[in-house]
Amino acid sequence: MEKCFAHSTYTAATITRAFRTELYILREKSPFNKRFHLPLRLKEYMKEPFWEETYKVMDYKTLGRPSPEIIQLTKTMPENANILDAGCGDGRNSLYFASNGFHVDAFDISSNAINKIRKLAEINNLALSCKECSLQEFHFEKYYDLIISSGVYHFIDKNIAMEFIDKSKKHTKLNGYNFIVVFIDTLPIPEDLKDIAIGLYADHEIKDLYFDWETKFFKSYEFEDDHPGGIHHKHAANKYIGKKLTTASPLQVNK
Numbered sequence: 632m633e634k635c636f637a638h639s640t641y642t643a644a645t646i647t648r649a650f651r652t653e654l655y656i657l658r659e660k661s662p663f664n665k666r667f668h669l670p671l672r673l674k675e676y677m678k679e680p681f682w683e684e685t686y687k688v689m690d691y692k693t694l695g696r697p698s699p700e701i702i703q704l705t706k707t708m709p710e711n712a713n714i715l716d717a718g719c720g721d722g723r724n725s726l727y728f729a730s731n732g733f734h735v736d737a738f739d740i741s742s743n744a745i746n747k748i749r750k751l752a753e754i755n756n757l758a759l760s761c762k763e764c765s766l767q768e769f770h771f772e773k774y775y776d777l778i779i780s781s782g783v784y785h786f787i788d789k790n791i792a793m794e795f796i797d798k799s800k801k802h803t804k805l806n807g808y809n810f811i812v813v814f815i816d817t818l819p820i821p822e823d824l825k826d827i828a829i830g831l832y833a834d835h836e837i838k839d840l841y842f843d844w845e846t847k848f849f850k851s852y853e854f855e856d857d858h859p860g861g862i863h864h865k866h867a868a869n870k871y872i873g874k875k876l877t878t879a880s881p882l883q884v885n886k
């Protein structure tokens with residue numbers, strides 16, 4: 632597997648944090664769990680995003696199950712469809728597609744994520760190729776039936792995300808799809824993500840970037856979730872699924 636970009640802006644995890652996160656995960660998985668928080672909150676120890684610790688734990692699904700719309704999309708994909716998951720994390724969406732017989736290319740900037748998803752794909756004998764890579768560095772080498780980017784674009788500079796969106800549109804096959812989830816600016820970003828959520832979107836902005844595609848699904852919503860260390864988040868997001876109806880993509884960014 633190619634390793635295109637070895638890069639980490641995060642500080643090293645402390646033993647304390649790793650130990651407490653393990654404890655949290657054990658409690659989360661306990662049949663007696665009633666979704667309590669650890670008495671010792673981890674927040675002050677979290678110098679890197681919450682997901683990095685759980686990416687090191689093989690049988691913990693960092694963001695839970697695949698999105699319901701992803702499950703629906705598996706039913707509309709042509710046989711042998713090629714799928715790209717940009718910023719795949721520990722693979723809730725990629726692994727689901729691969730386990731349904733599709734070929735998946737997945738990449739993420741996190742080496743912990745890629746190590747985990749690679750092992751899970753090997754163990755389950757899935758057709759999934761993955762590499763450690765950033766959106767900034769990724770080179771499209773083929774055309775895809777579906778490009779997924781779930782919960783990633785708001786973590787990168789907006790100009791770079793726009794360029795990637797432009798390339799994604801161009802490298803989607805005719806009648807292919809893009810699936811996107813982005814945080815929007817109608818709610819403040821939770822404290823522990825403030826430094827890295829640098830590219831929030833306005834409500835409907837992501838849909839407007841696909842003005843030349845058919846909107847198959849759009850939702851503007853708020854949700855709450857819990858993560859290791861007693862971290863509670865409230866987010867506002869847009870979820871978009873678009874279908875490419877023509878090979879011409881008039882969106883030209885930064886040109």
Ligand SMILES: C[S@@+](CC[C@H](N)C(=O)[O-])C[C@H]1O[C@@H](n2cnc3c(N)ncnc32)[C@H](O)[C@@H]1O
Pocket residue numbers: 682694717718719720721722723724738739740741744764765766767780781782783786787
């Ligand atoms: C909230 S997680 C979402 C993971 C996955 N897409 C999902 O829905 O389960 C955000 C992911 O974006 C990745 N990420 C952040 N910046 C990135 C970049 N510049 N290039 C590639 N991946 C990036 C992180 O490493 C992390 O795995």
